[in-house]
Amino acid sequence: MTTELTTQRTFTDAADLLAVIQPATGGRRIMDPATGELVGLAPEHTVPDLESAITAARASQPAWGALTHGERSAFLNGAADAVEASAEALAELLSREQGKPLNGPNARFEVGACAAWLRATASFELEPEVLFDDESGRAELHYRPLGVVGAIGPWNWPMMISTWQLAPALRMGNTVVLKPSGNTPLSVLALGHVLNTALPADVLHVVSGHRDVGAVLAAHPDIAKIMFTGSTATGQDIIRSSADTVKRLTLELGGNDAGIVLPDVDPQAIAEDLFWGAFINTGQTCASLKRLYVHEDIYEEVVDALSQVARAMPMGVGIDETNVLGPLQNKAQFEIVANLVQAAKDDGARIVVGGNPETGQPGYFYPTTLVADIKNDNPLVTEEQFGPALPVVKYSTVDEAVEMANGLEVGLGASVWSSDKDKAREVAARIQAGSVWINKHGTVDPRAPFGGAKMSGYGVEFGVEGLKHLGQPQVISY
Template sequence: MSYSNAQELLSAIQPASGGTEIFDPATGELVGRVAQNSVADLDAAVSAARTAQPAWDALGHEERNRLLNLAADRIEANAEALAELLSREQGKPLNGPNARFEIGGCAAWLRAATAYEVEPEVVVDDGETYAAKHYRALGVVGAIGPWNWPMMISIWQLAPSLRMGNTVVMKPSEYTPLSVLALGHVLNEVLPADVLQVVAGGREVGEKLSGHPEINKIMFTGSTPTGKAIIRSSADTVKRLTLELGGNDAGIVMEDADPKAIAEDLFWGAFINTGQTCAALKRLYVPESIYTQVCQALTEVAAKMPMGVGLDENNVLGPLQNKAQYNIVADLVQGAVDSGATVLLGANPDSEAAGYFYPTTLVADIDPQNDLVTKEQFGPALPIVKVKNVEEAITHANSLETGLGASVWGSDREQALAVAARIQAGTVWINSHGTIDPRIPFGGAKQSGYGLEFGLDGLKALAQPQLIKG
């Protein structure tokens, strides 16, 4: 069925009574209630998923693709109700690259998972030896998602898993369980029983999932420390892993860049989802020859972007999703201010305001070793570091243990490409930042994780390669 608004959708997923209350980070108002599942509930879900998996796999690629495209249709039919719930629970505005954008991405990535043929690959055929590589289903995939893009990242995990014949058990973030439960409910109107299950629960449920003997692969998006814990807990069963972990993405501006021309794209590279994005631009290195111009152009753009309650159609920036993240951003900015850095915009939150709103903040004249630069702020605060030249910028960009994404900004494409090749990151964008595409593989370097998502590589990562020779 189609739901006309978030409240109708909530009525389909909430427990009849009890449960944990979830509050709007913009207003503090009650959004809804979620039943807290136990480890026993998780065990039951995994068992059901394992029982359902052979029949799902036996349907074949064509029928699974048909069902996944029907599931994308269901998302589109319920897009406004899903976006409203997402805005209320996560805080992101409906407009801009936010809630409606995320729902659109869910449908697009779901369809993209069906767009590739996954055929056996002939490895050797020389007249004497023949060998082909086949891609078989793994079994049951455990997916653990974050609170910043709860619906879309869930799709990134479940869509390729299902396409390749696996079943999926998902554990959403404790901050945004309603959004993922609602998404799962809509998808399960089309999918066979037990193929996709969402188990909302606390840390103990996530820990059990990552070490569960009946789970064949874990997909996780979140912090590096949690990713390391998953690696340890999955070791005894030698699970396959795809980990998209923390990033502290660097942006390098070249001397030939046009500050006014790049300012808006710089802004959205840093402040998409109010800065709460793993692959957002989180530290910007600018040569001293154009430093003042870049700071001024970026400040002019940032000052015009309205922040407020997500259901207000005028807003494009929202609150931090939770108090803990608000405190991280506030502490890092205050540390930069205390060190003598210059605040170009923001950095003075209204302590009396409802919700976890931290103002759009630009910080200049900051030491490259300041914590606001070297630690991932994951919020609406961007440090702008002055450098002598591009060589110094590259050194700073590569100095941290993270390497999810990076960007190079300049007018000479060949020079920008040469700089990009020297940056230690899984993806480097030229004159944009964070512009992902379901056709283009995505994954981190260094301690930002391993494994690829998206495209044909992402599908193959959800399968067991099998070589047949003869």
């Protein structure tokens, strides 16, 4: 595996990127989920490749960790410059591999978020904290680098979430070995290549491989911390595999976020924000709105307003500039969504929009689907669908809505929708979730810590608190 920096800093299109990340021979075929066409060939790195990457990252960490926060921040800002210089090429490759359209809150948005998060992470101040300084002495709290951080990313926001992981790890003086999802390796390999045009050699390695590579990374004794975004089941496996080395973990796991609409809202005024809270990235977002609880007094009005927005949103091939919704990224996810919607139909739920995927067409397109008059114990409500199908459940009292929202063993995010912000804050405080938004959903900010409650994981990302989770606390007393 090469560790040398490339001198090329600007890539003009996806083909330009593919030319430098595809293997000279062999490789795994990565297909476009919208068209079924070949996107490119991904290198199949092995466990020995991983070992080489970890060895190189470990050797480079002391010098990287010895730099000041300001020096490392300068490198992150340079990496952001490199991303912006090649933004259109990165977005094109991302759209073709992941399926998300270029426009809307999709591919170009994701690449822009990579640069924004790099810059934001570089800007945070983390000075030693004086715990006390009096006649008894002085104590200071410092944060030291951990060593080599292993990052394992998902396929839904492959570039952005990789940046969420690597940026704070590097800023805190750690080096990083990153394993992308097997569904979207090209995007992350390309991002890593672009970043490495602006970073010192060997502080960032991207290793594309099968599950055995990820398993070795999670258990490796030379990895000080694992950052993982993905399913709760895989997160549990990582917890078990980390036990022998007592490595640190940040886990952002499954969501199934609830939204509660109070009876005082204007349905038309909130409809578009509700829609994007649920259907951003075609519903393939950990913290997207996945079950909506609406008061009986305005239930039909909210369902109708949402259906109007849903019908107006074009879905299709991502590189077509007119589309804002794309396919499911893979066949397995398509089948999950289709089976859950069918379970809702079988249980007597009302399909307001969608629910009728075309057969015999290329691509994993499932139509934007709203499901009304559905029971709260239906699988479409209780299981995370991770796709463009939103169940809308009717409630009578706020207590009932809060009880249903808290009824699952996950708690990544939630939202409350009301014209009375004081009332909304009261309801929000009762919801068991790591983030609760009012009159919006899923709008993460690099300055605000983000993490899950209950089985949605532990540890936080973003902001100064996120930086602290990438450092070893050390108290010096004298």
